[in-house]
Amino acid sequence: MLSVKKILAGRGAVNYYLEQTRRGLADYYLGTRDPSDGDHAVTDRLSAPGASWWGGGAEVLGLSGEVQRTQFVPLYAKGVRPDGGPLGRAFRTQEDAAEARAQRLAATEKIADPHERWEARQRLARSGPQASVAAWDATFSPVKSVSLLWAAGDQHIQQQVWAAHLAAVDAGLGYLQQQAAFVRAGRNGVKVLDADGLVVARMNEWTSRDGDMQLHTHCVILNRARTTVDGVWRALDGRALLAAKTGGAAVYHRVLEAELTRRLGVAWRDRPEGLREIDGVSDELIATFSTRRRAITAEVDRLVAAYEDRYGSPPPPAVRHRMAQDATLATRRPKHEPSPAEALDAWEARARQQGTDLAALPEKVIGRHPTRH
Numbered sequence: 284m285l286s287v288k289k290i291l292a293g294r295g296a297v298n299y300y301l302e303q304t305r306r307g308l309a310d311y312y313l314g315t316r317d318p319s320d321g322d323h324a325v326t327d328r329l330s331a332p333g334a335s336w337w338g339g340g341a342e343v344l345g346l347s348g349e350v351q352r353t354q355f356v357p358l359y360a361k362g363v364r365p366d367g368g369p370l371g372r373a374f375r376t377q378e379d380a381a382e383a384r385a386q387r388l389a390a391t392e393k394i395a396d397p398h399e400r401w402e403a404r405q406r407l408a409r410s411g412p413q414a415s416v417a418a419w420d421a422t423f424s425p426v427k428s429v430s431l432l433w434a435a436g437d438q439h440i441q442q443q444v445w446a447a448h449l450a451a452v453d454a455g456l457g458y459l460q461q462q463a464a465f466v467r468a469g470r471n472g473v474k475v476l477d478a479d480g481l482v483v484a485r486m487n488e489w490t491s492r493d494g495d496m497q498l499h500t501h502c503v504i505l506n507r508a509r510t511t512v513d514g515v516w517r518a519l520d521g522r523a524l525l526a527a528k529t530g531g532a533a534v535y536h537r538v539l540e541a542e543l544t545r546r547l548g549v550a551w552r553d554r555p556e557g558l559r560e561i562d563g564v565s566d567e568l569i570a571t572f573s574t575r576r577r578a579i580t581a582e583v584d585r586l587v588a589a590y591e592d593r594y595g596s597p598p599p600p601a602v603r604h605r606m607a608q609d610a611t612l613a614t615r616r617p618k619h620e621p622s623p624a625e626a627l628d629a630w631e632a633r634a635r636q637q638g639t640d641l642a643a644l645p646e647k648v649i650g651r652h653p654t655r656h
Contacts, residue, residue: 284424284558285455285532287525290503292360292417293377300359300486300503332449332487337456339464339480340508350484358482358505359417370507371516374415383412416506419524421459423452423535424499426554427573428564428648429543433489434496434630435644440547444498447542449487452500455535456483459504462527466508466517475520478508493574496630550651563648571637572630583607 290300334350341347344364346354354365362374387407394400425448433444460481468474482505491497504524507516540559543549550562560569586606590598598606634641 284426285528285535286420286422286424287528288420289416289521290359290418290420291377291414292362292374293414300355300484300501332445332485334484334486337453337481337483337485337502338460338504340478340482340505341480343479343509344482346482350486355484358507359484359503362415362417362507369516371518372415374417375412377414380412380414387412416518416521418506419504419519419521421456421502421504421524421528421531422499423448423455423502423532424497425451425539426536426558426560427495427497427569428561429539430489430496430498431564431568431572431641431644432547432549432561432648433498434627435641437645440645440649443546444543445487447539447546448498448500450542451535451539452485452502454538455531456481456485456502458531458534459524459527462530463520463523464508465520465523466510467520468510468517472518472520475523476517477511478517478519479511481505481508481519490626491574494626494629495572495574496626544652548650548652549648561648562651564644565639567637568634568639568644571633 335348336346336350336354357363357365357367358370360374360376362370362372364370384407388404391400391403391407394403429444429448433441436444464478464480465475466478468476484503484505486501486503487498488501489496489498504519506519506521508519509516536558540551543561544551551559552562553559583603583606587598587603590602590606597603631641
């Protein structure tokens, strides 16, 4: 899956991603199990992919390798180079916008005529100072069976799953860069111009907000790119990025399937909504570790039922889409990052409740593809 959302400039959003960068996010794989230990204790930590730079825009800025605080903060908090040089207009933060709105609101209170005062308030509500879009968070996530295989595997399997996922992320980002590396210029951004590429900070995580295993990569795309024709840094055309979302997701899933089949010989089965799961991973096990999806689905069902009670018909697709977005936010829990040992113990206990030995999963799925040697 691929989700794309705006990140507004301000302390809150930047501090969240900065904290992920400081911790290195998935700075370890789940450790290997010691066969001599009866309770499958985690006995080792491996180095997992940390935060790294990607994209033609990053190359222009000389950014490569691991993301550093001194690089990340100026770019995503202020919209300037790490050395202080400008990248187009500096960002207006949420704090700056709130202060400006408060000042304008106070000015409207001094208007004597009640109707003029009301009109001033309406204009402020419609077009008052807004925070800049500092970045776009494009998050790539595999289907649940891939994360299950990773969680159940030994060091070799874990490394291969991560490698396949990151190769697919690279391919998906490559598609986004090809299709959406454009900037807007002119009054109200009426011109669309080519850019040299994207500036992306990639950050890897291995759990969902509900504590299920869920590999995913946040690709934090800076909302600035260098215009090819004149070298000026301008805001990205967000419309192009959103339009490329479906294609980027398709490329990601296609490459992920090919990489996992090549590396581990897994086969694939179709899912009703069009995606595919690893063959041999049951729907029951997938459902057991899809807590987030169940919560969102239940909330959407509640909203749909309320709509049907009121209007006597199902909501149209556009309304249902907004319901899904609202449900995603309404069911969002604070992120808890368990230790590898805590996570593995909890996952194995839940799998046993479902009648499955999580550690036995790799034997059921690896090598099922007939072309693997």
